[in-house]
Amino acid sequence: MDSRKIQVLLTTLRLGSFNKAAEELHMTQSAVTQSMNHFEDELGFRVLNRSHNGITLTSAGERILPFIEEADRALARVEVEAREISGGGSLPIRIGAYASIASAWIPAAVMGFKGKHPQVEFTMTVSTYSLVQKMLDDEVDLIMCDSDIVSGFDKKKYTWCPLAEDEYFAVVPRDLFPQDMTQISQERLMEETFIMASADTLHRHMTVKPKKMMSVTSDDDASIASIVSHGIGVTMEPELCLRNLPGNIRIMKVRPREARTLGILVPKNTTSIVKEFVMFVKKMDVVSL
Numbered sequence: 001m002d003s004r005k006i007q008v009l010l011t012t013l014r015l016g017s018f019n020k021a022a023e024e025l026h027m028t029q030s031a032v033t034q035s036m037n038h039f040e041d042e043l044g045f046r047v048l049n050r051s052h053n054g055i056t057l058t059s060a061g062e063r064i065l066p067f068i069e070e071a072d073r074a075l076a077r078v079e080v081e082a083r084e085i086s087g088g089g090s091l092p093i094r095i096g097a098y099a100s101i102a103s104a105w106i107p108a109a110v111m112g113f114k115g116k117h118p119q120v121e122f123t124m125t126v127s128t129y130s131l132v133q134k135m136l137d138d139e140v141d142l143i144m145c146d147s148d149i150v151s152g153f154d155k156k157k158y159t160w161c162p163l164a165e166d167e168y169f170a171v172v173p174r175d176l177f178p179q180d181m182t183q184i185s186q187e188r189l190m191e192e193t194f195i196m197a198s199a200d201t202l203h204r205h206m207t208v209k210p211k212k213m214m215s216v217t218s219d220d221d222a223s224i225a226s227i228v229s230h231g232i233g234v235t236m237e238p239e240l241c242l243r244n245l246p247g248n249i250r251i252m253k254v255r256p257r258e259a260r261t262l263g264i265l266v267p268k269n270t271t272s273i274v275k276e277f278v279m280f281v282k283k284m285d286v287v288s289l
Helices: 003-015 018-025 029-043 059-086 099-104 106-116 131-136 221-229 272-283
Strands: 048-051 054-057 093-097 122-126 142-146 158-173 183-185 193-197 212-216 235-238 249-255 259-267
Touching: 003 018, 003 029, 003 054, 003 059, 018 029, 054 059, 093 099, 093 131, 093 272, 099 106, 099 122, 099 142, 106 272, 131 142, 142 272, 158 221, 158 272, 193 221, 193 235, 212 221, 221 235, 221 249, 259 272
Parallel strands: 093 122, 093 142, 183 249, 193 212
Antiparallel strands: 048 054, 142 259, 158 235, 158 249, 158 259
16 A cells, blocks of 8 residues: 555545546546555455446445545655655645634744744644544644644653643623722622623533523634623633733633633654754743743
């Protein structure tokens, strides 16, 4: 089994046709067909169903596909590592991060690392709830997020590197509570309509549950703060998200204190340059940024 046959198989499955795969890979259809025949001969069983409706996987093919995809990702990492070792150009470090982390920590991390490695390039994916899938799909090399969303990852395959605690604060309309109140209990806060993103893990950090809640389908903390600024309800946001908030709102400490843990999730078998970047970020004083 070689990388070319894997590439042909995955391209054929994605496009559902030998013809389309041949076109994309700049091969003849017969060469694609022959490559897949040899691939199946090596494995000892049929992987593909061939019909007028297109190409699909056999039951045996469905069983082995995850291992083939894993092999494809591993071969891609071998290529990157080999280019680094040989001194040639390397692929960019692909970072996935929350918007708050992307604006607060990553610029200093990237600029500092490029001071040591000016040839290294970066790409950035700013998201929240899709980061887990992007890591599983090998679309990013590392994700900078909170510990809540990575709890399901296999610890044998991934490393979690905690960086800092990020305390939650109440975000409320400016005139909702007396101006001399600087902190609020969760019990009192939860008497108000509580606004929270539908997929937010904030509920894991709440000692008291809201009596009334407005669920918002949003991947952006700023949009929820904007709703609060119109007097519709209250919310809780971590400190890193409290920059550049809209007007007509107040920030109050919450008791009992709640906090999320921010850090980096990275595969254990990643490239050496990604490991070096993670170590660089771990040594930074991110709390002061």
